Amino acid sequence: MAERLVVVGGDAAGMSAASQARRQRKPGELEIVAFERSHFTSYSACGIPYWVGGTVDGPEALIARSPEEHRARGIDLRMRTEVTELDLDRGRVRARDLDGGVRESWTGFDKLVLATGARPRRPALPGIDAPGVHGVQTLDDGQALLDTLATTGGRRAVVVGAGYIGVEMAEALIDRGYSVTVLDRREQPMSTLDPDMGALVHTAMCGLGIETVRGAVVTAVLTDGAGRARAVATEDTEYPADVVVLGMGVRPETALAAAAGLPLGESGGLLTDLGMRVRGQDAVWAGGDCVEVLDLVSGHTRHIALGTHANKHGQVIGANVGGGYATFPGVVGTAVSKVCDLEIARTGLLERHALAAGLQFVTATIESTNHAGYYPGARPMHVKMLAERRTGRLLGTQIVGREGAAKRVDIAAVALTAGMTVEQMTALDLGYAPPFSPVWDPVLVAARKATAAVRAAGA
Template identity: 65%
Template sequence: MKRLIVVGGDAAGMSAASQARKRVPADRLEIVAFERGNHGSYSACGIPYWIGGTVKTRDELIVRTPAEFRENQDIDLRVRHEVVSIDPHARTVSVKSDSGDFDLEFDHLVLATGAVPVSPPWADVDFGGVFGVQTLDDGDGLASWLTPEVRRAVVIGGGYIGVEMAEALINRGLDVTLLERGEQPMSTVDPDMGALVRDAMAGLGIDVRTGVTVTGLAGAAGRVTGVVTTAGEVPADVVVLGLGVRPNTLLARSAGLPVGEHGGLLTDLRMRVPGHEGVWAAGDCVETRHLITGRNVHLPLGTHANKQGRVAGINIGGGYATFPGAIGTAVTKVCDLEVARTGLREREATAAGFDFVTATVETTNRAGYFPGSAPMHVKLLAERRTGRLLGAQIVGRSEAAKRIDALAVALWSGMTVEEMTALDLGYAPPFAPVWDPVLIAARKAAEEVHGADQ
């Protein structure tokens, strides 16, 4: 009998456990997963929608309970169990729990310790009302803080989580201010596209302040009272940190496992930690190869965590699978404004050493004469001379965001914008103009690359 130990009971860890179990029965492989929080497998990405009331109850976010893992898959998921150290040579982990501390040996170890919110020194305060929203436990804390007397919310950081949380809180009836250091909110797209998001947020009544740097928090009587910034203090009854996350790899680093320039665990294509036989890693705690730049990035997203966990589990179970990398595809929405991206933004393309052209078009999601037709912006980045697609962004209302997938596949396949002008995409009046927005953008980008008269 062999034993697989999984550290971290959410997407990556439990995907690995499930795939290993699918291939190896319980009489040949024991699977134990330790989760330091109160919940196992759940949708962390759904937390803003639960806080905002779109998803009615927290329990809808729970994918599978420990009891379900035990009964259906013979997987022993233990919550409120924290792995406090790993000895990769002795092949043991040390576990702390309410019911006692113990060591356990492993044949395979999956590190799926996730990420933790970036929390600057000024956020290290001894009063309440300051929350990250990385785990369901974070969400629980925030939800119970939101009593009727909590009126003024400040969200710090205008990335996905920040924007989604600002909308969630305004949907709950709070006054919401969003503070962003950069030029525009939704810093995951270029500022020209971010400006469209800012308009939508303002339309919801969110007070968006850009070019503002936070320097501290103010508090009284054990509660937060304001956010101190380079542009004065903003009163607050609750503060949400949306400053991004970093890989949670303290445990791994203590054990001498290799981490990269972004602080994430390094793995090979099969999700093995190099140099440590039987040790695997997956999810928000690892670095991922960006297929367009060829460099490592930290991309903490459920879709990668699930894929990486699945790949680790298949390999542990004796199969063969690889995770080749990612290209930075992401979608979100603010009210009815949909925002999507794939590949590189301008700043990223420049940093990677690319010389490129851009093309932005405004068109409609459906035939112009069809009811529900709405404006849609598509922006493409293409490499100078080769015309290879480097990145794409979409902002639009209704049925806009998932069109990024066609662009993501084109990018993944290394297509040029000239080749893309011929793509055979779906056309019918309820779904697209006869020239699909993607094709119009590709035509314009090809003209930028080759000249309009060629």
């Protein structure tokens, strides 16, 4: 009899794992059952802000592979079906048909993949669940937000949180003609960067007409007579809002795993080995937004919800479940984003991360241009580097600029992975031609300054 693989969660990690396992083993050898509670599979959640903003059509365009396509490839996919319990001892999961009332049933497994994703942080505040308050984690969320925008007469939007999703949603709502206020709890702007680099983003956002309020502690969502959101209240004042978007990041969706006694890390994500098998388990793998990943720079595990990691996890899990071999060695913490034409990128550790990891470091920040200054369209680019004291090992890089800024962070991402020092980086043979780079690429300029800083700091 064929083994049965059960996959919980039908987005990037889960369906990549299922597809990869399917490629390795025939249906007669491995039966694959996948459960997905939403209406969609294998979609790009990262594309939701651009769908909401009207830059891309959706939701179809965001879907890499539909339920029908998965089924045609031999995966028994059960949509709108929520897994409600993991029974690891007996090797079975309990699932409920969300559209069919209260019907629940058990499905046995030989191997289990958990890809339950993440959910938006939603603090327990009065009114937080009122109509008009939206997360943007799933395509269902995106559709719900678009429905609200279509039926709301107003023009004022409040975004709570100034991380990547927050700034991307600010741009989306500007594109929809809303006046946008971004409220952030922290005193520093753009908490995904160091304060000095975040300040550049803050200034640019103001220039784009996005009101950004720092140190804004939200206390409630105020509702109107019909119970709909009408304003966001902070400790100091209130901000009228026809629509409220939550951009405070996400938490791993690991309630099921926790109930089953599986090991969770400090951020609440599942802990796995390098083959993405859940620690201490023989037959359970996990990947995507519900796991913690090893940060190769700090040595800690972290929760990073990002589609590119989820896809890699799925490939690794599928290979291992299918009897092959693959590992996910870890991440260096690369992230890129944009708000209008401002590109924002980071990789490795911020200053506060480095301090938390017990690392001593120097920093160097430079301003250069995306390409030769004399070539038309040269725009400023700021690069900040952190390097370990004494060893000079690169610890992190942040870049803020216009065209060509974001993907330059990949240079530093590879250098971090390879454990290079900033002095080694000064000799990197990077592509140079006037339309693409100054003769000293901004990353090289930063590496030179960081090298000098390491030397100046001495022993």
